[in-house]
Amino acid sequence: MLHRILSLWLCFSLSSTVFAQNSFQIKGSIVNSNTLQPIEGANIIGESLYAISSPTGTFTINNVAEGTYSFTISHLGYASKTITIKVGPNMEELKILLDESTIALNEIEVNGKTKKRVNKESPVVSHVVTKEFLANNRENSLMQTLSKIPGVSTIKIGSGQSKPVIRGLGFNRVAVVQNGIKHEAQQWGNDHGLEIDQYGIENIQIVKGPASLVYGSDAIAGVVDIQPNAIPLMHSFSGEVNLLGESNNDLLGVSAGVQARSHNWFYRGRLTYRDYGDYKVPTDQINYENYIFTLHDNNLRNTAGKEANASFSLGYVSDHITSETTISNVNAKNGFFANAHGLEVRTSRIDYDNSNRDIDLPYHKVNHFKISNNTSIALDNHTIQLDLGFQNNLREEHSEPTPHGYMPTPPNTKERGFHKNTFSLNVKDAFKPNDKHNLVTGVNVEFQDNTLSGWGFLIPEYTRFTVGAFAFDQYEINSDLHLLAGVRYDFGQINSKSYFDWYPSTINNTNGSTSYVYLQRAQDKTLDFGNVSASVGLSYILNHTTFKINAGKSFRIPLPNELASDGVNYHMYRYEKGNLNLDPEESYQLDIDIDHTTKNFSIGVSPFVNFFENFIYLNPTSNYYETLQIYEYTQSKVFRAGGELRASTSIINNLDLNASAEYVYSRQTSGPKEGFTIPFSPPLSGLFSASYQFKDVFFFKQPQLSADYRITAAQDEIVPPEEQTNGYQVLTMSLLTQLNLYKTMNPLEVKLKLNNVFNTKYYDHTSFYRLIDVPEAGRNISIALTQTF
Amino acid sequence: MKLISKYFNLLIITLLITSCSSDDSVSIDEQKPTISINYSEGFPQACEQLVKGETYIFKAQLTDNKALASYSLDLHNNFDHHTHDDQGEVCDLEPIKDAINPLIYMENFNIEGGLTTYEINISITIPDDIDTGDYHCSYSVTDETGWQSRTSVDIKIVE
Secondary structure (H helix, E strand, O other): OHHHHHHHHHHHHHHHHHHHHHHHEEEEEEEEEOOOOEEOEEEEEEOOOEEEEEOOEEEEEEEEEEEEEEEEEEEEOOOEEEEEEEEEEOOOOOEEEEEEEEOOOOOOOOOOOOOHHHHOOOOEEEEEEHHHHHHOOOOOOOHHHHHHOOOOOEEEEEEEEEEEEEEEEEHHHEEEEEOEEEEEOOOOOOOOOOOOOOOOOEEEEEEEOOOOHOOOOOOOOOOEEEEEOOOOOOOOEEEEEEEEEEOOOEEEEEEEEEEOOOEEEEEEEEEEEEOOOOOOOOOEEEOOOOEEOOOOOEOOOOOEEEEEEEEEEEEEEEEEEEEEEEEEEEEEEEEEEOEOOOOOOOOOOOOHHHHOOOOOOOOEEEEEEEEEEEEEOOOHHHHHHEEEEEEEEEEEEEOOOEOOOOOOOOOEEEEEEEEEEEEEEEEEEEEEEOEEEEEEEEEEEEEEEEEOOOOOOOOOOOOEEEEEEEEEEEEEEOEEEEEEEEEEEEEEEEEEOOOOOOOEEEEEEEOOEEEOOEEEEEEEEEEEEEEEEEEEEEEEEEOOOOEEEEEEEEEEOOHHHHHHHHEEEEEOEEEOOOOOOOOOEEEEEEEEEEEEEEOOEEEEEEEEEEEEEEEEEEEEEEEOOOOOEEEHHHHHHHHEEEEEEEEEEEOOOOOOEEEEEEEEEEEEEOOOOOOOOOOOOOOOOOEEEEEEOOOOOOOOEEEEEEEEEEEOOOOOOOOOOOOEEOOOOEEEEEEEEEEEOOOOOOOEEEEEEEOOOOOOOOOOOOHHHHOOOOOOOOEEEEEEEEOOO | OHHHHHHHHHHHHHHHHHOOOOOOOOOOOOOOEEEEEOOOOOEEOOOEEEEEOOOOEEEEEEEEEOEEEEEEEEEEEOOOOOOOOOOOOOOOOOOOOOOOOOOOOEEEEEEOOOOOEEEEEEEEEOOOOOOEEEEEEEEEEEEEOOOOOEEEEEEEEEE
16 A cells, blocks of 8 residues: 555656656746836737736746747837747746837826826715725625715615615616716616626716716716726736625625736626525514514515626727727516515415525516717817717516406516616717816717506606706816816607506496596606706815815706606505606705815715705605505705715724714705605714724735624604604624635635624615515625635 | 814814704694594404495594594405405405406595594495405595505405
């Protein structure tokens, strides 16, 4: 036996020695001959051999057989160099000096500004979200991840879906923009999510305030602008794989992305798949309107879901033109809480508790296909930006066919189907006549066509056309004082199509007779809207302090459901009635932002005052239609004020402390609910975070432990049919570290997270399920692994 | 010292800006109306059996802190067992069946005069030609503000 092992060992060691003798490694570094600074991204190209220098200028080529090789080393801005080396034993590390290009430039003026500086100079009150923030704080959906930012919250529906809310306003009052194209997924009501893959996003700009000037209708409360990712480095290939597991809803998620670039051409691709079961809440039973639902194993039955996303883009970049075409598809199927879908209480013969992973009725299916092209052309002092987009949304809601009122039992489960096509075109020209001015002009055009299927009716089929033109100038009064002023005009037209019930209703006539009528729910109607928006702002930088003040007027064209709904919303157990006389919402807002940042300390405050001339909301009336309460779209004047406070310090080494608070006060000052707040008003809330960076332990690199403690006050400010919500405190802990498993590979990033550490039972006032007394998710342990290559 | 005064100034500005909110004292109605069949005349009670051809007086008691506005009564079949009542009683349900000619009763009524208490009093004769079986009786009430309360009860219609 010993002989065998010995011979085996001998055999291996010998052969590996032989192998080692035959193959060598070329190592070297590339530096600037003048400054001796390393050069990153230089190409080292030989016959069948290839490398790119790292940020430290080094490169390695493995498995090179003995012999003589010649390489060409090239980099933009340097003269190419060809060297010949002998590869063999005892090779020395190469040091290659590159000379700067011989194109003589007598004077180079570098006018680069950091992103931070650009943001400081812009009077727009905005918040930039980095890839690092997204990776460190990733939650179940993109908007839940962003809700850590003061002033940003979400309206949640179950565990995987959420909509953005900025300073208490959400739905269509926040525009979501991806790659320059407005993401159209918000129009159909509140029980569905954003339809965006949250992986692979590097940069998000959040504008907390009216932004119609640049973004048009819908950006009345703010914008979530998901910006295009940085173009990959020349001759590079990189990628990452993300794995995610969660204990609360047994989620398993995997996402993989690659990107590569040759000289001018580049591509990116990503695939994401997530599958999760029912989520658990820290309660055994739910008590809603005298009904008691007992939960099996704390599972909120039928809230399982799955999601499969794919995206691919191809781009070309040269000195003057950058163009990228992106195709993406998001596909999801989510179940809804079976006992009270919306406000309607239901029992069912479906065995929901058989498995916590199956998706039974009621559920919805969503598919969002998007193709967009972003092209930017740089001419002398003009930069022209073209964004072209096409989006196709398919959404189906399925529920158990049940007769209701005069409607007999429907033939199938497809309650509603929406099919929407959206075409968008944006053209923008940024003109810099001199150092002082940056004049931006642009046109946005959008066309939408929405058709329907299914046995339930809520909003009519419609087409919508909008066109808007804007111009603004950012004027540098001096290097620390900037003025931005602009104006915009929009025209919109909505064509709603008529709709008749597919079943007759019984009408008792005044003469005592009875007739059976196929009721008309919507009319053929063409509605035109026009609106002016404007904005003016100042930014002043005084040493470490930045002052911003911005006044703006924004608008929003009413949605077709606000104009023309006329039907029973079975989920909400109510009758919803649109109003064809609604005017576009107009809002005036004054924003101030003061930020003081030094090396170890930062404090900021951003108060706002806002006035809505005609806020649109769904008002519960005291009348009935076929025994269901009538909710009518109504307009009223609304006054709002509030803001955010933030402070952070890193005065003690390795310890970061953050504190933030957000508050919004809202009052309707006219209309049937005068004196009330507006729906889904977020309560006063504060977030305290601490994170400590430990020293490397064993193979754990840069371990970082952090704790987030959220304290939210009770929300007593409500409007029918809401209920008051108690305050709560909830703790989240996370541990981030890197593991160096293989020397040759990038470290594996590990994130261990514990949400709701104490399994606290609490209600989020802005959660959709709050309406039926469903508490927030219980304790959740999640593990996220990211391997880049 | 200079640093402290700078932060102090910032604090003052912050307070000035954030302290401008005023509380207007428009009194608003934050109470829902109530609806109850849990009293001796309340009708129907859970699992009540209604006979075809008979006339019944449907009764429920309503209250509100300010002003009642409207109420509704909805009788519909529960042949598919789609929901249960909120009275905590469990009635024996008949086997699931398809509806042929079920009773549909849906009526809304207004309460004039801004009353704070009211007793619903609706006389209904159960028609002879409708399907017998499990039915639902749902009452709902709104106040002038738009708050709503509901209650529902399982009943049966028999020959």
